[in-house]
Amino acid sequence: MGGEFEGVVRPRRMPRSRGGQALVEFAVVLPLFLFCLIGALDAGLWAVQTSAETSAVEQAAMIASSAGSSPLSDVAPDARAVTAAISARLRSALFGTAIESWCATDASGACGPDTTQRCPSTPAEVQAADGPRVVVVCVSEADPPVCATPPPGQAAPFPPGCGDSPMITVHVIGFVASLVPPGFGPGAGGFELPTDISATTHTLRFAP
Amino acid sequence: MRRSRRRGDDAQAVLETALVIPILLFLVCNFVAVMVQVTVQEQLNSATALAAQSRFQAPENAVDASGTRCCGVHGVTLVTSGLPTGCRYAAETFYGTMRTDTGLLQWHTVTLCTSGGDSGNGGHPPAQPVAYAGSPANADVSCDIGSIKAGGVVVPGYVDRTLNPPSGLDVVTCSATASLDFANTPLAWGVFWTPTVHAQAEALPPPFRQ
Numbered sequence: 001m002g003g004e005f006e007g008v009v010r011p012r013r014m015p016r017s018r019g020g021q022a023l024v025e026f027a028v029v030l031p032l033f034l035f036c037l038i039g040a041l042d043a044g045l046w047a048v049q050t051s052a053e054t055s056a057v058e059q060a061a062m063i064a065s066s067a068g069s070s071p072l073s074d075v076a077p078d079a080r081a082v083t084a085a086i087s088a089r090l091r092s093a094l095f096g097t098a099i100e101s102w103c104a105t106d107a108s109g110a111c112g113p114d115t116t117q118r119c120p121s122t123p124a125e126v127q128a129a130d131g132p133r134v135v136v137v138c139v140s141e142a143d144p145p146v147c148a149t150p151p152p153g154q155a156a157p158f159p160p161g162c163g164d165s166p167m168i169t170v171h172v173i174g175f176v177a178s179l180v181p182p183g184f185g186p187g188a189g190g191f192e193l194p195t196d197i198s199a200t201t202h203t204l205r206f207a208p
Numbered sequence: 209m210r211r212s213r214r215r216g217d218d219a220q221a222v223l224e225t226a227l228v229i230p231i232l233l234f235l236v237c238n239f240v241a242v243m244v245q246v247t248v249q250e251q252l253n254s255a256t257a258l259a260a261q262s263r264f265q266a267p268e269n270a271v272d273a274s275g276t277r278c279c280g281v282h283g284v285t286l287v288t289s290g291l292p293t294g295c296r297y298a299a300e301t302f303y304g305t306m307r308t309d310t311g312l313l314q315w316h317t318v319t320l321c322t323s324g325g326d327s328g329n330g331g332h333p334p335a336q337p338v339a340y341a342g343s344p345a346n347a348d349v350s351c352d353i354g355s356i357k358a359g360g361v362v363v364p365g366y367v368d369r370t371l372n373p374p375s376g377l378d379v380v381t382c383s384a385t386a387s388l389d390f391a392n393t394p395l396a397w398g399v400f401w402t403p404t405v406h407a408q409a410e411a412l413p414p415p416f417r418q
Contacts, residue, residue: 200258
């Protein structure tokens with residue numbers, strides 16, 4: 001009976017050195033693979049988030065340009081009102097990221113005029129003020145120069161552009177959450193993706 | 209015999225890795241490049257749409273005074289003296305909105321302000337807009353707007369006959385084209401193509417202007 005099994009080849013165990021080699025190869029390839037995978041997923045996520053922000057900012061600029069406190073107002077619309085108008089659209093895309101208004105309140109509790117609210121210029125400024133994974137919506141207004149009597153030989157209006165309607169700029173700026181959880185990667189907040197989208201347009205104003 | 213076989217296995221593994229890693233990085237680079245292209249396209253769409261709409265924020269018949277300039281973004285200064293103010297409004301809105309990723313963009317320069325043009329139908333052959341007199345030709349965005357000639361003759365903007373056919377509606381159209389240049393970025397390692405992004409937007413006059 002025993003002779004029937006003489007020709008069977010038993011699987012040989014992998015030599016210990018080759019098992020170690022496979023382990024080392026795996027250890028080298030796994031981080032690289034994960035880096036590429038997370039990088040590609042984050043790039044896709046960033047594109048989706050940026051796309052949502054761009055369309056939201058466009059909508060916000062249109063709202064802000066026609067939402068002055070009065071037809072003759074030279075005060076930027078309240079950033080909180082603009083934020084509320086677009087936050088639903090932003091929240092559906094910016095998961096894991098808080099959305100806040102950026103404004104300095106005046107005595108009445110409303111967002112102050114442009115002279116007191118300066119929009120953040122970098123995402124890091126938002127992070128320093130409001131913490132990680134926060135984007136803020138900021139609305140600012142740039143008023144045209146005051147018209148003056150033109151000098152001899154110069155046609156009105158003077159200076160050029162003094163009769164223009166103000167320009168409204170809406171910023172969405174900060175850091176959005178990435179797929180890497182907090183505590184990993186460089187920095188205290190983990191991997192985050194900076195975002196800085198803005199839209200500018202002239203306001204709709206009626207002549208006094 | 210066994211030693212040479214093992215050495216062959218090692219060489220094979222190294223070769224496999226040397227083949228796979230560049231392919232992997234190539235794929236990741238191109239994936240990121242496509243994502244960048246998508247986001248830039250979104251921004252360009254947004255900037256041209258806002259530019260076209262902002263033409264209507266300007267007084268309808270206003271003309272820029274002598275010495276008026278606009279849009280000192282990435283070194284471009286456009287002299288708009290004698291052009292409709294709405295044209296400058298459109299340009300200021302475009303340049304004010306299109307601020308990010310500008311280092312990657314190589315703009316295709318166009319005439320800032322044009323007038324006329326017709327999308328055409330059976331009775332009206334399509335017509336291209338013509339450059340507005342004195343309009344700068346080194347702009348990154350071109351807007352076709354209505355204008356007023358001497359004597360109060362109104363020259364319509366672009367007639368889009370797909371809207372309210374067959375007579376069409378006068379609309380403001382803005383368009384812009386740029387190429388994405390990855391040469392100065394790490395993506396240049398694996399991206400060997402130069403994508404072009406183009407956007408065109410139409411805006412109708414608001415009800416109180418019609």
